[in-house]
Amino acid sequence: MNQSPALITETPAEHPFAPFVRILGKGKRGARSLTGEEAREAMGMLLDGKVEDTQLGAFLMLLRHKEESPEELAGFTLALRERLNAPAIRLDLDWPTYAGKKRHLPWYLLAAKCLAQNGVRILLHGGGAHTAGRLYTEQLLEPLGIPLCHDWQAVNQALDHGNLAFIPLGAWAPQLQRMIDLRNILGLRSPIHSLARILNPLGARCGLQSIFHPGYQGVHRDASGLLGDNVIVIKGDGGEIEVNPDSPCHLYGTTGGVSWDEEWPALSAQRHVKPASLDPQQLLAVWRGEVVDSYPQLALIATMALALRGLGTPREQAFEQAQRFWDARNKSI
Known part of the structure; x- marks a missing residue:
């Protein structure tokens, strides 16, 4: 009797945004704030629509629980400004x-x-x-x-x-x-x-x-x-x-x-x-x-x-x- 070939399964590739959720949610000892560059990259992915809704909710609530650092806020802001393309308008x-x-x-x-x-x-x-x-x-x-x-x-x-x-x-x-x-x-x-x-x-x-x-x-x-x-x-x-x-x-x-x-x-x-x-x-x-x-x-x-x-x-x-x-x-x- 011929045996069916063994099913070969591959481990699914990790989503590119997953590391940012992991950094924030790894637990009391393992979690940390994002660096400025990490925050910039993470917000860039959010703004470019490269994140699943489940990841978005988890990311926002983990940040809310931890409380944002100055470096994170600055990194997020830089990501937006890079994509804004606002004209030069004089403003006080x-x-x-x-x-x-x-x-x-x-x-x-x-x-x-x-x-x-x-x-x-x-x-x-x-x-x-x-x-x-x-x-x-x-x-x-x-x-x-x-x-x-x-x-x-x-x-x-x-x-x-x-x-x-x-x-x-x-x-x-x-x-x-x-x-x-x-x-x-x-x-x-x-x-x-x-x-x-x-x-x-x-x-x-x-x-x-x-x-x-x-x-x-x-x-x-x-x-x-x-x-x-x-x-x-x-x-x-x-x-x-x-x-x-x-x-x-x-x-x-x-x-x-x-x-x-x-x-x-x-x-x-x-x-x-x-x-x-x-x-x-x-x-x-x-x-x-x-x-x-x-x-x-x-x-x-x-x-x-x-x-x-x-x-x-x-x-x-x-x-x-x-x-x-x-x-x-x-x-x-």
Whole structure:
């Protein structure tokens, strides 16, 4: 009786992305952070669509559990910038807005609008309304007269016309937007929420970043330093770039490769009462001068001063200049 030839099986080849998952997930003793070059290569594969969905989820959650290092954030950013091909557009401030507000209205939008009226070129970018119960920048662009742009040409035109533009993350980095949109599938925000704040796609003179969770501010400052960017990182109200006047504000800065820190005291002797609800019409009322409210006025003046500090103005003069800008604003929308 003839015997069937023995079945010959080959070990499946390991997926090229598997080593990056293994580095992060090898256990307490074996796991480590990625080097800058490893992070650059891993993010390049993610952006080029060379990763399975299971690998993507595992990679993002392992990073989230471990917490990103400055080298990883810098490497991820370099991978994106290499693929971005953004045109040369003159920009003063890169202003990421990804968190949304739930305790107070987004007064930072009035700060940005007032700065733009005074010649400061600002790019806002965000990732959409990904968490219920929050008010996002994208929802307020039209009533505040802030241009919504879908490509870099429109951004350039908006900046030349009024010094202020908003572009959704999905318009220039759809792969990252997809990762952010996994939030409700994975049950947690991924590290992409943090990464989006550091990208500074147009190479602005200064990047402003708000990182809510303690300990991350210095990591972001160090990552920007590795990239050679000038930044100020704060723990902004609700995770947005907005100074809370009821609390001290620590500035984590890096300028010309030199790190610095600055402590700003609280601006109010007593804490303000949180509003019972968020009515976007209040933004317009405060801008037009129809309502005078100490919390938003303190918040937006301090936020303007923060931005001016990032552009090189000393703190005291920055507050004085911010107040002059606000007092002389064009109140029409």
